[in-house]
Amino acid sequence: MSDKADIDTELVRRVQRGDKGAFDLLVRKYQQRVAKLISRFISDAAEVEDVTQEAFIKAYRALPNFRGDSAFYTWLYRIATNAAKNHLVTMRRRPPRSDVDITSGATEQGYELEGDESPEGEMMSEEIRRTIQKTLDEMPEELRLALTMCEFDGLTYEEIAEVMECPIGTVRSRIFRARHLLDGKLRPLISDHEVEDVV
């Protein structure tokens, strides 16, 4: 397995040198995962979004103290957890007694905290799931294998190349083509919902 923190480390270094654009890439990368984590504590979707934003702003302000001993996402997830707990305290609601697993978002006791998924959101996520599954089923096997080994199994390009008995460059190309196919199917879906939201 490769050290997936390298790109994060480089981005953090750039932010610390004054490049706010590098922080924007970190936000874009982690916002969904951070939001998912916070949604384990907070049920209201609008509040989840607010606290997610707050967590990233706190992280930005605290970045001078980040020295890279732990992975950036571990550090960020702790900030997000504290932001969610503080929010609950501020709103005079009791935070859950169990901690949340930062890798999966699951609680220690293994139960899901109460959810408040809107019907639209649920419908959209279901549509996304279905589209991803359909696109994966329909794409050439070598593309599907390369992408799933990368995304689900966390294998490096080198390891995938070894499994698929092909050069790393081919793996790189296959993964990109698989993503490109998926992107082509998902983009209109998200755009449609964004238009609906505006209307």
Added chain:
Amino acid sequence: MNDRLMEQVSSLVDNEQQSASGKSLDQVLKSPELRETWQRYHQMGDWMRGAADGKVVRVDVAARVRTALESEPAMLIPVQSTSESVEDASSSGLDANVVPGPRSWGQMAGIGVAAAVASLTVLLFQQNNFLGLDNPSPFLASNDATVNSVATADSVAAGAVAATQVSQTGADDSTIQSAHLSATFQEKLDAYLVSHVKQSAGNGVQGMLPYARVVNHGAGSSVVDSPIGRQGQ
């Protein structure tokens, strides 16, 4: 958009670039379109792994965070190499308006060491004075004379007057202090000193010991006092 650039973004998403600090990252940082691609590819992976559900699937705070941080000053700090404390940052509420820089820690450590050395110097100086290593006890002090030996003999029973002999190295500047106290007063003083030494030893308090003669009752109920530093003799 150039497929080659998109492929580089795909590699960056998987952290599979030869050098993370290379041109690919610079290009992503410069191009709004590549930034969008970077976000979608990460989002795609999150969705595939089920890291996003209906509640958060539409969360996109990047623009809001960008706007909020516009007024924030850009960081211009050197890259730190010592261990970071996540707990401090997170559990302390992350009041980043009060963020000590790396230099301030070094300065604080330097000040701490300097203060410790200064305190130690003062303490040693005082202790040397107390023990009479360089100067005589204040009780016996006389200008700049060096006291070599002090001997006091007295007889309580006889009520004799105490005599103190001080031998000096210099002839002209020598001063001899001798106390002529009445027998009654001497008895009271001796009793007080003996009592004080007992109590201060029991309490572990030095008290006025550096300033006082050590008094004990020797054989024949004679009181022998001696300066500090000669107690064991």
